[in-house]
Amino acid sequence: MAIDLHRFANPARFLRITSAIFPWAAIVTVLLLAVGLYLALFVSPEDYQQGQTVRIMFVHVPAAWMAMSIYIMMAISSATGLIWKHPVADLSAKAAAPIGACFTFLALVTGSLWGQPMWGTYWVWDARLTSMLILFFLYLGYMGIWGSFDDQSKAARAAAILVLIGAINVPIIKFSVDWWNTLHQPASVATMDGPKIHSSILTPLLVMSLAYTSLFLTIFIIRVKAEILGRRLRILRLANLEE
Amino acid sequence: MDKFISLIARDIRLAVRQGSAFTMTLSFFVVAVTLYPLGVGPELNILTRIGPGVLWVGALLSCLLTLDRIFQADFEDGSLDQLMLGSLPVEFMALAKIIAHWLTSVVPLILITPILAVSLNMPADGIWAMMLALLVGSPVLSLIGAIGAGLTVGMKRGGVLLSLLVLPLYIPVLIFGVAAVEAAIAVLPMGPHILLLAGMSLGALVICPVAAAAALRLAVE
Amino acid sequence: MDKFISLIARDIRLAVRQGSAFTMTLSFFVVAVTLYPLGVGPELNILTRIGPGVLWVGALLSCLLTLDRIFQADFEDGSLDQLMLGSLPVEFMALAKIIAHWLTSVVPLILITPILAVSLNMPADGIWAMMLALLVGSPVLSLIGAIGAGLTVGMKRGGVLLSLLVLPLYIPVLIFGVAAVEAAIAVLPMGPHILLLAGMSLGALVICPVAAAAALRLAVE
Amino acid sequence: MSTLNEFLDMGGYGAFVWPAYGVSAIILASLIVLSVRHLRMIERELKPIEQDRKSRRRKKTLTGDTV
Amino acid sequence: MSLTAVNLRCIRQDRVIFTDLGFSLKAGEILWVQGKNGAGKSSLLRMIAGLLKPASGEIQWQGTSVTEDPDGYQNQFQYIGHQEALKPVLSARENLQFWADYSGNRDVSAALTQFELEKIADSPVGIMSAGQKKRTNLARLISSPAPLWILDEPVSSLDTHYINLFKQQLEKHVAVGGMALLATHQDLNLAGSRKLDLDTVKASS
């Protein structure tokens, strides 16, 4: 069973690297969040048409962006896991999923909270919102698969297949506003011809996005570590049983 | 009696350990409910109008999909044999498992209902009525379901048959459950409907464990 | 190629011999659809309004319940191993079984839709649109469903997971399927929606067998 | 004081803005807490097993046979 | 203390598995049920355990039919089928503890030691090998004791060491006046065990 641990040789290195990054990630997160929230709540002016509700944007949009980018990240690492059979790739996708699900949920909730004042309802069944909801379900299904296999390496491959199929959904989310006429705002920041909104709003938005990103990194490191150690724990338990 | 309790406790613990059980039922409920607005389109007044029906049918269907959990696992690993041989009468054994199922599979649905109700923009008092009606009526779902589960346990692909057996029996609950909520929304007294649901629950509580036990005796042969 | 055909023929023959398969799916469809009128009450205008949605959702759910037929039986009796070892590429093997599933489980639904549609008093042209939309869109249900079925084959209680995996991916079909019918009812052109459905079917036809094959490869390990 | 009220009022939209921030805070905070607790739990379970292995390996090397 | 089976007949899916089968078992005796696959060993054991109703004939405990006073028979036996009635997500200890509670007993540690399970008692059953599962299941015989043991394939997937361990337990049990009915494919050559060969029974019928 000494053999088994070889598969986790590089995880050991991986763990060293991540735990080196970890404190910095944590600090950066705190700082960015402080600055971002200050800008968002106190500095940025109220929007001429949306009034104070525009402040919801600073938690809504970054969450939405994270939701999508985390999914893409999962798709990529799952693909690598499938092709190069690297356990850490699968485990990192697994570790990212709950975080992505949370951000998706936040995008949905904050969005609805924004919808009530802006559209007069918490929810409409338009393309953007629906496809976002589907993304949420995809996250749930992904976690469901991991939960349902007792053979971890099988679970990894099964989950990878699902993520890759579901990846079709991301571009739909992104461009739904352009393809179908929806209530929802069209892209105004991440567009071909640069941002279209005033810096007084753009700056806090970007700061918050960075804050969310580094927050993701922080939590991600914790979870990956947990996953790797958990897998190791499993193997050692089995090894003890063998004797 | 403490055997009764220990059985319930064990089933709950199993559900908690497996974890995925909860989340998956909930997510199916959410998905199934969200399908309708997608189907019938976004107009709010329509949604309000069909809201109660959609939620109840959603609850029915998700409960349906969890029914096989009541006995199937225990049947497959032979635990059911042991449970039947224990000194606890089979009827009470079945009842214990039904209660555990209700607590682990149905109650979560009730708890998440408000959120879905909002997204179907149901008025506040409607939401309360919905939860009350579910609370009083849903035990029938587990109880009747247990009979179907007992009859189909051990069948290779009993799923469709199970739903055929059970769904028709669910219809009364559906009708009065919806009636109660709509009464509340229309600010009419919903007492009678609730009482009817309670009555059904009590009736089922008496009959179903016996029937389920009989079904189980066949199943283990 | 003749292997491809012989596999489809064999699955169809099995479905015919078992018989009950058809009837049960159909009856579930009927029950599921009739639950709604019960849920939302008999007003005709409402029914007409929600008719297409209810029918589509009913079709989705009944198709969902039949998905485990695609691979489960063959997995349990070891036939799947043999099918994978045959000289027919696994992707085509999967495709053959998907086609068989569509013919045996989905087409019957399409055929009885008119009756149900009438009972939901849907106008005549709406009914035709409904059948056309189903005909063009339903292959996606079998195709996507096969991926879920492949991923959950051999799981003890994969049912809920299966639905959780598959239903979200069904949503686009649902949306455009309903849109087509409503367009037809509102005497608007339904061409674009139908085309979109056809497009989805083609896309799924390319992707799904490959994904399903991948899923099966790890299922038989 | 009034400024604080104004601030909390968010031009009449406080009922939407603050929940938005509140939910975000709660969800993310609890996500962190849960993740950390999960990690701690695993580390706790892993520690004894690791030490057990180490000691055994030492014994084995003493008796000169290899893993 | 005695168990008697009179003219039992077993019909499965309209096929007669065995008929006119009778035997009796007294305190301190072991009856070894033999027969090739499908001969009806498991079916017979399930009948004795009361899980399967005989198509005809009756089973008597202390001379009175068990259908007449079930409660007298209740708790007099411990049935161990060829599946392990264990939950993968619970540890061996938790599993045994539940069954002990359920049959009104308390202490399981003794059972764990007797089947050499202490080391792995707290790891989930799900990751155990077939043999370890089997032993955990057999430990129920100790943690919820009963005069009559009904054992279906008790030693399948046990290696020789544990087979002997099990034999000791079994002999101890009968030595103190217990009795056992077991179906195995392999011969355990137990001291003072009688044989019941279902193939011959079938032939004779």
Added chain:
Amino acid sequence: MSLTAVNLRCIRQDRVIFTDLGFSLKAGEILWVQGKNGAGKSSLLRMIAGLLKPASGEIQWQGTSVTEDPDGYQNQFQYIGHQEALKPVLSARENLQFWADYSGNRDVSAALTQFELEKIADSPVGIMSAGQKKRTNLARLISSPAPLWILDEPVSSLDTHYINLFKQQLEKHVAVGGMALLATHQDLNLAGSRKLDLDTVKASS
């Protein structure tokens, strides 16, 4: 014609079942895979059949790795698992006919006669006894012939007469230059069969 396995390792649910397992099999040879339950017999056979990917090591047909040219290995072997791949609602003949079509062969009547199935060939498999099912499944070896036979528990639930019948078929097969890899619990004492004991393999690792 030769099959070679080099340093195969099998990992199931993070548990190493066996490792560094190697053997080679030439025309006219039989390899008998032994080991107690859970030793990995079925797993090994599934690996050789290509259903289960080895965690490491490789399988070679005619000296070239089967992962490099799968098509060369394709159709060179016939795998018979311990489940019968038969549909209860179809008759024995129909079942065999389908598998023959599927593997590009035609005639099944020869196979039916060889395993003495003509009498029951047209009754649905569902009502057959375990042994009859097993024989119908084995008949696939004749109706879709292949040089390498991979057999998992081929004789379980066969009685002596049919075990001998099967042995004749097997010996005929190797006599004409076929080869076979079989896992059974009971010793068939076949002429010129080599042994591979998985328990020892595991121990040695």
